[in-house]
Amino acid sequence: MAARSSVARGQALRVPAAASLDAALTRLAEGEREAFHQVFQALWPIVRSYCARSLSGSADAEDAAQRVMEKLFSEASRYDRERPALAWALTIAAWECRSVRRRVLRRREDELSAAAELRAPGQGPEQEVELRQLVGAAEEVLARLAPHDREAILAAVLEDVRVKAGVSAPTLRKRRERALARFKQLWRSAYGRG
DSSP states (O other), rough: EEEEEGGGGGGGGEEEOOHHHHHHHHHHTTTTTTHHHHHHHHHHHHHHHHHHHTTTTTTHHHHHHHHHHHHHHHHHGGTTTTSOHHHHHHHHHHHHHHHHHHHHHHHHHHHHHHHHHOTTOOOOOOHHHHHHHHHHHHHHHHHOHHHHHHHHHHHHTTOOOOGGGSSSSHHHHHHHHHHHHHHHHHHHHHHHOO
């Protein structure tokens, strides 16, 4: 008998019995190709749901879920039969979601750096050096913030609408307000009030 687990949006997600999933993944790890379909049907909805929740329903969630399934099947021969199959699959999913969040953050930081490199007309070399130092100092302080604070600040600066998906406007404003307050506090401790 399969257990049920709640999913965002009020839907029910059918979780396979642990013993049958463990057995199917063990058969797949041993090279039994017929087990592929059973493992896929059992894990795909769970992995997809996990990635959607972990990545706040972003467009990257579906791609991440697909990469997780690819890794699961390409690494099936390395499955440790002493571990529960679901835990093994969700560990791979967690790692993939973490990688996606890092890539997104890096992409945003690159966009911020590129924007800082744009120089106003008539700006001299002294102003350019000052601007680069200021941007460097800001990036240093950003790096000291928690990842969710960096994401909120970068989304505010870049006016990134992708972050708004699934988050109400008041919640988003409050997150940005708190993240900016923490940024200001770190800035003041590092560089004074000036």
